[in-house]
Amino acid sequence: METYRPSVGTSVQELETPCLLVDLDALESNFELVAQTYAGTVCKMRQHGKNIKSPVVALKQIRAGGTMGGVCSAKVSEAEVMVEGGVEDILITNQIVTRDKIARACALAKQADVKVAVDDARNVHDLSSMATELGATLGIVIEVDTSMGRGGVRSPAAGVELARLATDLPGLVFKGVMSHQTLQGGSGDRANREAIGRKFIQICLDVRNAIEDAGIPVEIVSSGESFTYDIAPEMEGVTEVQGGTYALMAHGHAMSGDFQVAGKILASVVSASRPGIAVGDVGYRALTSPTRLPALEGLPGVRVDSLQEDHVVLRSDGDMPLSPGDRFVLLPAVQDTMVNRWDQFVAVRNDVVEAVWDISARGCVH
Amino acid sequence: MQRPVFKAPGTPVEELDTPALVVDLDRLDSNIETLHSFFRDRESTVRPHVGCHRCPAIARRQLAVVGTAGGIAVNTVGEAESFAHHGFNDISIASQVASPPKIARVCALARDRTITVACDSPVVAGLLSDAAVAAGVVLRVVVDVHTRLERGGVEPGRHAVDLALAIENAPGLRFVGLMTYEGAIFVEDAEELETESGRCIQLVLDTREAVEREGIEVEVVSVGGTYNYEIAGAMSGVTEVQAGSYALMDYRYAQYCPQFQQAARVMCTVTSHVEPGKALTDAGEKSIGSDGGPPVVDGLPGVTGTGGSAEHGHLALEGAAQSTLSPGDKVWFIPQDLGTCFNIYDYVYATRAGRLEAVWPIAARGLYR
Numbered sequence: 001m002e003t004y005r006p007s008v009g010t011s012v013q014e015l016e017t018p019c020l021l022v023d024l025d026a027l028e029s030n031f032e033l034v035a036q037t038y039a040g041t042v043c044k045m046r047q048h049g050k051n052i053k054s055p056v057v058a059l060k061q062i063r064a065g066g067t068m069g070g071v072c073s074a075k076v077s078e079a080e081v082m083v084e085g086g087v088e089d090i091l092i093t094n095q096i097v098t099r100d101k102i103a104r105a106c107a108l109a110k111q112a113d114v115k116v117a118v119d120d121a122r123n124v125h126d127l128s129s130m131a132t133e134l135g136a137t138l139g140i141v142i143e144v145d146t147s148m149g150r151g152g153v154r155s156p157a158a159g160v161e162l163a164r165l166a167t168d169l170p171g172l173v174f175k176g177v178m179s180h181q182t183l184q185g186g187s188g189d190r191a192n193r194e195a196i197g198r199k200f201i202q203i204c205l206d207v208r209n210a211i212e213d214a215g216i217p218v219e220i221v222s223s224g225e226s227f228t229y230d231i232a233p234e235m236e237g238v239t240e241v242q243g244g245t246y247a248l249m250a251h252g253h254a255m256s257g258d259f260q261v262a263g264k265i266l267a268s269v270v271s272a273s274r275p276g277i278a279v280g281d282v283g284y285r286a287l288t289s290p291t292r293l294p295a296l297e298g299l300p301g302v303r304v305d306s307l308q309e310d311h312v313v314l315r316s317d318g319d320m321p322l323s324p325g326d327r328f329v330l331l332p333a334v335q336d337t338m339v340n341r342w343d344q345f346v347a348v349r350n351d352v353v354e355a356v357w358d359i360s361a362r363g364c365v366h
Numbered sequence: 367m368q369r370p371v372f373k374a375p376g377t378p379v380e381e382l383d384t385p386a387l388v389v390d391l392d393r394l395d396s397n398i399e400t401l402h403s404f405f406r407d408r409e410s411t412v413r414p415h416v417g418c419h420r421c422p423a424i425a426r427r428q429l430a431v432v433g434t435a436g437g438i439a440v441n442t443v444g445e446a447e448s449f450a451h452h453g454f455n456d457i458s459i460a461s462q463v464a465s466p467p468k469i470a471r472v473c474a475l476a477r478d479r480t481i482t483v484a485c486d487s488p489v490v491a492g493l494l495s496d497a498a499v500a501a502g503v504v505l506r507v508v509v510d511v512h513t514r515l516e517r518g519g520v521e522p523g524r525h526a527v528d529l530a531l532a533i534e535n536a537p538g539l540r541f542v543g544l545m546t547y548e549g550a551i552f553v554e555d556a557e558e559l560e561t562e563s564g565r566c567i568q569l570v571l572d573t574r575e576a577v578e579r580e581g582i583e584v585e586v587v588s589v590g591g592t593y594n595y596e597i598a599g600a601m602s603g604v605t606e607v608q609a610g611s612y613a614l615m616d617y618r619y620a621q622y623c624p625q626f627q628q629a630a631r632v633m634c635t636v637t638s639h640v641e642p643g644k645a646l647t648d649a650g651e652k653s654i655g656s657d658g659g660p661p662v663v664d665g666l667p668g669v670t671g672t673g674g675s676a677e678h679g680h681l682a683l684e685g686a687a688q689s690t691l692s693p694g695d696k697v698w699f700i701p702q703d704l705g706t707c708f709n710i711y712d713y714v715y716a717t718r719a720g721r722l723e724a725v726w727p728i729a730a731r732g733l734y735r
Binding site for chain 2 (some may be wrong): 016094098207245305310340343366
């Protein structure tokens, strides 16, 4: 359990390391871009809470504007943290199948507007039984598989069948459809993003159309993500976009032209005993994935060589400018799963701590 | 902080809220017995490195069995503080500590217990000395010797001897010995493992002799790990082996160390099975950690793990599993890298014969600083 908590006003140079920093100027720039993009659109942003795991950060985007007022959560326990933090509208983007968790989702639905994703008829029956037993009303969103081969119905007919079931069963309110897709490693240029995004999101819209044709109104079409943040809202019928990555933005990500890297790691050199090499006090346990190396901010001529469990190895072709005790900043290549390994965001502006936010949904995988 | 639904001791393991990190106590105890019994009548001992589980309850079980140095090894000051708080009185910090605030924390710990810290720099030795004098404590320092892994360490021989002398002569410091972390040597060929381990450790032992020729006593020579404990522990002059992975044994280590059983697994639940040949579970990267590669499905015919995304585990199904596996069913994964896995959980379930016996906090999770 973390006991260190820097006070507001502390200089970055005085922080204990390693430390997960949030660059407030970058974060606010990202949130402002979303606010502007969605200022005049019918479609709104529903930020994904799984990437930030903090209601404080989610509410910052909601206040900045451009959202529909709620968030996505990946898990029931993550949704609980968001509701406790003051978020009132939650879409749980996964199937909830065990009795324990269905009960928690229903209990939460008595405190906030809670919707869950489904792709299976028996699961819809289970959700209905528990909601009825607990006197709750649970929103139902049908997940559509558009390209991932993960959860989600594979055809419009399967979607219509589940929509009918969710409409007929007690304790449930059928709300709509959702899908998630990725850029599949492609480039972030607009033409490529648009081709991939439109093709896959249309599959989700086709399911919506089939459900409406069957006489069931569809209120929500929740699709799109950071790479389609400016494409999905132009597609007729999409009501909200599930953007997550954009908030903290990883180094080297296809969308790092539009959004700035806001999550950074402050580290210190602990050893520089060998020529051209410095060893820092953070490794892949804290950064994830030893193969996806972070980049150094500044420090030309020095590069990240490798990650070990608790150490990073920096290498320089010439003299190593860093000595034991010196600070340096890493730009992570991965943010989502990395944030899940930290307990605290230290929010900084102009190298001074402005706030410390608990990552209160860290580890909330239940 | 994680929020599982907690169940009472005695609960069948399949009823635990998933994803669940589960330790089988019989296997854990067997692994500890296997490694520790090697050290039963030897000069050398094992100093369990707890960075791979960060759990005081597991460390206590390790120290309760013969063959230990009486203490543990950790990688960070935060881990040392956490284990000290849980009653551990002999802790080696097997990494360099270079910043004055962290050194002050090490000195505070050293007031009431045996704390040893690694050093590879005369400048840092000066900082350690100043802080120890200011705090009125004597810090035990080992010289970290570079042998193989690029992770700092002073060159063996003359450089190491000079640093040992500097430490020995610095007020507030006591030179106690040498350590190296040669890094896990993953080779299947026993001869190659012995040659490479022997080469690295001999560099440290030669340095030991050189230090002793200067009239300085060497109390500690701390080397090796799970993969070469039988080699390291048998070399005369080695006083302790910093083994960690043996207690729980993850998948990536297992093929090199067949005498140990995989004692920790992650139980998850099937959440979606829409296509015959594919299913999803509730345990993705955030529930297992894929730093060492994708986890492996344990003992379910026709079911193969095909990796995962952040929130989902992906299963490929063949044969009968295509029709029998349903949402709600349990699937067990063996993580590739348990050090990562334990670092994302706040609790581990201790079970015996398929029933919950205790819930143990992973107290030092996330304590990177």
